[in-house]
Amino acid sequence: MHTTTRPNVADMELHELEQALEAAGTQRFHARQIFRWMHKRGVTEFSRMSDLSLELRAQLDAAFRIDTPDIVRLDRSIDGTTKFLLRLADGRQIESVCIPEAIAGQDSADEGRLTFCISTQVGCAMRCAFCLTGNMGIDRNLTAGEIAGQVRVLARELHVIGARFNIVLMGMGEPLHNYDATMKALRILGDEHGLAVSPRRVTLSTVGVLPALERLATEPLMPNLAISLHATTEDQRDALVPINRKYGLKELLDACRRFPLTRRARITFEYVMLKDVNDTPADARRLVALLSGIKGKVNLLPLNEAPGIPFKRPDDARVNAFAKILSDRGVTVSVRKSRGRDIRAACGQLITETARSRAPGQRLAVLMEGL
Ligand code: SAH
Numbered sequence: 291m292h293t294t295t296r297p298n299v300a301d302m303e304l305h306e307l308e309q310a311l312e313a314a315g316t317q318r319f320h321a322r323q324i325f326r327w328m329h330k331r332g333v334t335e336f337s338r339m340s341d342l343s344l345e346l347r348a349q350l351d352a353a354f355r356i357d358t359p360d361i362v363r364l365d366r367s368i369d370g371t372t373k374f375l376l377r378l379a380d381g382r383q384i385e386s387v388c389i390p391e392a393i394a395g396q397d398s399a400d401e402g403r404l405t406f407c408i409s410t411q412v413g414c415a416m417r418c419a420f421c422l423t424g425n426m427g428i429d430r431n432l433t434a435g436e437i438a439g440q441v442r443v444l445a446r447e448l449h450v451i452g453a454r455f456n457i458v459l460m461g462m463g464e465p466l467h468n469y470d471a472t473m474k475a476l477r478i479l480g481d482e483h484g485l486a487v488s489p490r491r492v493t494l495s496t497v498g499v500l501p502a503l504e505r506l507a508t509e510p511l512m513p514n515l516a517i518s519l520h521a522t523t524e525d526q527r528d529a530l531v532p533i534n535r536k537y538g539l540k541e542l543l544d545a546c547r548r549f550p551l552t553r554r555a556r557i558t559f560e561y562v563m564l565k566d567v568n569d570t571p572a573d574a575r576r577l578v579a580l581l582s583g584i585k586g587k588v589n590l591l592p593l594n595e596a597p598g599i600p601f602k603r604p605d606d607a608r609v610n611a612f613a614k615i616l617s618d619r620g621v622t623v624s625v626r627k628s629r630g631r632d633i634r635a636a637c638g639q640l641i642t643e644t645a646r647s648r649a650p651g652q653r654l655a656v657l658m659e660g661l
Pocket of ligand 1: 416418420421422459460461462463464465495496497516517518560561562591592593594595637638639
């Protein structure tokens with residue numbers, strides 16, 4: 291009883307922890323120490339926070355908890371990518387990936403560094419036609435503590451806590467479908483007393499949930515923006531990215547045109563390439579026309595094929611021809627190198643083992659249990 295009602299420090303921003311400490315009758319300045327232990331050193335037991343008095347440690351233990359995802363499984367790819375299966379406090383599982391170099395096309399402050407690809411939801415509600423996570427459906431949102439917690443756990447496990455790294459919100463889930471928790475997680479991760487990850491090193495990837503995108507445009511802490519475009523006509527996008535039926539391509543691109551960008555920043559447009567579906571020269575020319583007037587660049591994602599996904603990956607010549615049409619017309623373009631395919635850690639392949647091993651009907655039952 292008592293355990294479940296103790297407030298979870300992992301979900302708190304520094305100022306919230308200060309208030310909570312005060313309310314519990316302790317001094318607010320200890321919040322910075324606790325933050326440093328948790329986020330900078332990866333220590334999540336109050337009893338091990340050795341610069342706090344023993345009495346305070348006992349008091350904190352009685353009053354608070356720090357939920358931290360457990361590592362269930364860790365897979366290393368031959369290319370150095372590491373995929374983590376993490377178990378949350380309620381037993382649900384998510385995947386996070388660590389990629390040993392920056393993802394091509396990402397507007398990061400320092401290329402060539404480690405990139406953490408983290409999840410924002412258990413599953414995803416967007417149901418993009420080519421994505422395995424979408425296939426699995428949505429179970430629940432992650433909390434801010436669970437989103438930030440992935441970085442804490444990965445950084446500690448890989449001994450890179452002090453290093454500079456990039457974060458991409460490109461794991462399971464749609465970050466703008468879980469707006470408040472995602473933005474709060476970025477504030478926790480950005481705190482100078484914690485991991486101090488600057489928003490310039492974070493990229494938020496979205497299908498374009500329009501009201502949330504408009505809200506993002508007003509945020510003081512602005513991550514880099516990547517838009518999962520994937521199509522050049524309304525009909526085609528309706529079929530591939532179902533949310534387009536609600537917030538169409540034209541509206542989305544208008545919102546991108548209005549999106550406030552700092553001087554050097556550009557929006558990345560992700561474009562998954564599906565053989566004979568959206569990979570023709572006509573698609574490439576339409577894409578150029580659509581992006582005119584937007585400070586953007588294109589990142590081509592040749593499909594990562596998977597069983598149950600009814601599309602094929604175009605061959606390299608096709609991808610290169612598409613890229614050339616873009617670059618010949620002045621559009622900056624890159625092709626995403628697929629990482630971790632041998633361990634199913636590549637884009638669109640994140641799906642937790644429980645869902646992977648069950649038939650679709652059974653999967654639904656699992657989702658219902660969570661409601
Ligand atoms: N929900 C967010 C972030 C998740 S995925 C979004 O959609 O942007 C990150 C990128 O991987 C998205 O552009 C997504 O469309 C892409 N993706 C999904 N499945 C893929 C697949 N099978 N092959 C290649 N890219 C894929």
